[in-house]
């Protein structure tokens with residue numbers, strides 16, 4: 001599932017590929033629903049609308065539109081497991097899994113493809129008009145998120161640190177991959193209670209989360225065109241995974257076999273030596 005760095009990469013890639021005028025001719029919904037019903041009733045509203053901005057919030061893409069009468073509206077897109085955007089080649093027909101198509105006034109067509117259909121595209125009149133965004137925690141790469149903010153958000157949480165970091169209300173955009181990687185690099189056991197982390201632990205974890213995300217965005221940035229054109233498997237930070245998916249392989253730091261456990265139903269990879277229980 002795309003996490004913050006992949007969604008940021010897709011957002012940057014789409015912004016670079018959009019027609020300069022950013023005026024939509026029309027939108028076509030090729031089915032009525034994905035994970036949630038598609039906002040088919042807003043197709044008329046979007047006719048001739050101007051894309052004011054395309055931004056990322058957590059793991060969501062936010063398309064902000066202004067229509068002909070000056071009203072503002074948002075298409076809020078979650079990529080689910082297999083969602084991706086691509087620009088169709090000139091003579092390319094719409095594919096079986098291209099569920100929503102943006103037809104720009106230039107004649108270009110951008111298709112949202114999602115074979116497994118766990119993604120969503122929802123309508124809102126405000127940037128946080130769906131509950132997942134209204135309740136979302138701070139962006140980890142913004143200045144307002146500090147190690148003190150992180151410590152405050154953990155000190156009353158009794159759950160495992162791994163589980164709390166996956167909660168989008170604590171901090172936005174982290175998923176299983178980057179939480180496993182950040183905890184390894186910070187030397188923190190994934191099942192340690194969140195409330196037991198000291199301010200010093202939080203400083204290390206805070207710096208590590210930001211470093212891992214920045215590095216992944218940089219790695220993804222080099223494959224923007226692949227990611228946007230074909231979606232899915234490329235653009236991840238996968239060549240630099242130290243623990244994620246590496247059960248039984250030697251730890252890159254100490255050589256101990258990487259172990260796997262389940263926390264809150266999610267596979268969790270860690271090194272028992274580098275991430276000792278405290």
Ligand SMILES: [Zn+2]
Nearest residue numbers: 251254271274
């Ligand atoms: Zn180790």
